[in-house]
Amino acid sequence: MLYELITSNTHNNNTALYKCYNANKVFYRKAAFSHWGNKVIENENKGYEWFYKDSEYLAEIRFMKKYFYELEIPEFNGRKFPSESVISGNEESIEKIIAFYKDRWSTENDFTVHGDMALCNFIIDKNNIKLVDWEHFHYSDKEFFGYDIINMLFIFIYHESKRTFSLNKRNRDFLKKCYIQLAEGVANSNKILEKPFQNAKDYLLTFKDRFLVNTNIYNKFVLAGSPLSVLEHFDSIVTK
Amino acid sequence: MKPKSDFINLSSAVGLGLIGFNEKNIVVDYGCIFFDSFVYASRLCKKVVGIIPSSERLNTLQKRLVEEDVKNCDLVNANYNEQHFNEVFDCVIINSFLEQLIIEIKRDKTIFFDSKIRDKKRYSGPEKIRIGFFKTICKGLRPGGTLYLSYANKLRIRTLLLFIKLAIKSFFTAISLKEAPSFISLLNAIYLFSYYLLSQEGLEKLLRTNGFVDIEKYAVFPDLKYPLKIIPLSKLDEFSFEPVQYLYRGRCFRRICAGARRRIDIIIFNKLKLFSLSPSFIITARKAS
Numbered sequence: 120m121l122y123e124l125i126t127s128n129t130h131n132n133n134t135a136l137y138k139c140y141n142a143n144k145v146f147y148r149k150a151a152f153s154h155w156g157n158k159v160i161e162n163e164n165k166g167y168e169w170f171y172k173d174s175e176y177l178a179e180i181r182f183m184k185k186y187f188y189e190l191e192i193p194e195f196n197g198r199k200f201p202s203e204s205v206i207s208g209n210e211e212s213i214e215k216i217i218a219f220y221k222d223r224w225s226t227e228n229d230f231t232v233h234g235d236m237a238l239c240n241f242i243i244d245k246n247n248i249k250l251v252d253w254e255h256f257h258y259s260d261k262e263f264f265g266y267d268i269i270n271m272l273f274i275f276i277y278h279e280s281k282r283t284f285s286l287n288k289r290n291r292d293f294l295k296k297c298y299i300q301l302a303e304g305v306a307n308s309n310k311i312l313e314k315p316f317q318n319a320k321d322y323l324l325t326f327k328d329r330f331l332v333n334t335n336i337y338n339k340f341v342l343a344g345s346p347l348s349v350l351e352h353f354d355s356i357v358t359k
Numbered sequence: 360m361k362p363k364s365d366f367i368n369l370s371s372a373v374g375l376g377l378i379g380f381n382e383k384n385i386v387v388d389y390g391c392i393f394f395d396s397f398v399y400a401s402r403l404c405k406k407v408v409g410i411i412p413s414s415e416r417l418n419t420l421q422k423r424l425v426e427e428d429v430k431n432c433d434l435v436n437a438n439y440n441e442q443h444f445n446e447v448f449d450c451v452i453i454n455s456f457l458e459q460l461i462i463e464i465k466r467d468k469t470i471f472f473d474s475k476i477r478d479k480k481r482y483s484g485p486e487k488i489r490i491g492f493f494k495t496i497c498k499g500l501r502p503g504g505t506l507y508l509s510y511a512n513k514l515r516i517r518t519l520l521l522f523i524k525l526a527i528k529s530f531f532t533a534i535s536l537k538e539a540p541s542f543i544s545l546l547n548a549i550y551l552f553s554y555y556l557l558s559q560e561g562l563e564k565l566l567r568t569n570g571f572v573d574i575e576k577y578a579v580f581p582d583l584k585y586p587l588k589i590i591p592l593s594k595l596d597e598f599s600f601e602p603v604q605y606l607y608r609g610r611c612f613r614r615i616c617a618g619a620r621r622r623i624d625i626i627i628f629n630k631l632k633l634f635s636l637s638p639s640f641i642i643t644a645r646k647a648s
Binding site: 120121122123124125126127128131133134135137140148150152153155156185186187 | 587591
């Protein structure tokens with residue numbers, strides 16, 4: 120067996136992600152290096168169990184409770200995206216993800232939040248969308264439907280504008296289109312979509328313990344550290 | 360309430376994740392250079408034996424083990440060659456303890472830098488290039504057992520320091536005869552460096568002749584103390600190298616340095632693929648059954 124260490128202790132999560140090359144297959148192994156890391160891995164496993172509960176992949180996801188917990192995840196086939204992906208060039212994938220989110224998340228009885236939904240955590244092929252990195256997974260109220268997508272759109276804004284939060288008209292129009300697609304048919308009681316970016320930040324800060332973050336939340340999520348004026352600006356762009 | 364030690368983060372021991380310990384393993388750590396690695400191995404294995412030649416380090420490690428409530432270990436205050444264990448080990452850890460090997464190599468450089476030797480007849484057989492250190496390791500390891508060896512690329516640092524020293528000197532002073540020794544030492548360093556690059560295969564050969572198989576070599580970034588990226592050198596064609604994020608918070612100058620280092624890494628490792636210049640290496644090998 121051959122290993123590659125992909126990440127270690129990212130945002131002080133006390134875990135490491137290895138890519139493992141066996142004779143006939145490639146898979147990922149996430150291992151804990153403390154009891155906090157055990158909590159993270161256990162939580163991530165819950166996320167995988169929830170997402171892949173009706174899928175053939177569930178059998179390939181192995182959770183091992185040693186002194187330090189480990190999680191084995193198969194290598195999913197499909198298109199992968201870099202961590203600093205921007206809007207331009209990914210419009211089709213983003214629309215596909217929003218449609219997928221609406222379909223999957225609105226039909227569940229137990230509403231959940233992925234917590235770190237970003238394009239780099241999706242693997243997309245013709246027939247399927249797979250989602251990885253469930254560290255921040257948690258159950259929540261259905262009224263917070265849309266949080267994950269709004270968080271993802273804000274990450275796009277951050278990278279597209281190169282941290283200046285200034286977007287061209289084409290991208291602004293696309294954001295609005297995404298918002299309309301997400302908000303269509305959603306109940307009035309929803310607590311995110313009226314002022315999506317401000318409300319998403321409020322949700323993140325109010326329920327930060329649910330996200331199982333072992334570092335300053337402002338360092339981990341760009342949405343948490345963004346000024347109110349920026350959020351108001353983008354709220355007005357998408358809701359106008 | 361859980362004791363504080365239960366929440367200590369042992370992420371600096373990520374290199375040992377390449378081994379895949381199990382709860383039946385008995386492990387020996389030569390030198391016990393990294394305490395986190397020792398504790399990590401003790402958490403996952405049946406027993407860990409630590410050999411520490413330094414009494415001072417032994418006392419420090421003992422204190423740490425008491426703090427962390429580690430009981431499944433034995434510590435031996437001795438040199439590697441003074442030990443005769445009754446146990447046979449499943450894994451041998453040599454974390455940055457190659458200095459011991461280097462002392463032996465210094466006695467006969469041709470052993471290590473064998474690829475530079477023109478006259479192959481100087482070896483009468485594989486027995487010639489067995490080194491005491493590896494002999495001891497191999498003897499204590501069960502057939503099929505694993506060797507974990509990590510070492511810093513020290514010659515790289517030495518050469519770099521010499522270059523910098525010389526560049527600064529030549530910037531401030533005119534070249535004169537006084538600088539001649541510096542030039543000679545620089546040339547010497549370059550010469551040694553070329554030996555070193557060639558000797559990468561030499562170390563593998565040394566392991567093979569000592570009865571090790573399935574030898575895998577990994578490049579480690581940014582250092583052995585806190586590895587953030589470990590890349591198998593036999594799989595270089597399968598991925599593109601992404602440099603690690605050097606986290607220098609605070610001062611602007613430090614951030615600029617981190618950015619510059621990142622760019623240099625992209626050129627050296629992503630574009631030129633000069634992984635011989637990696638800051639550190641890990642070698643894993645298995646004793647032939």
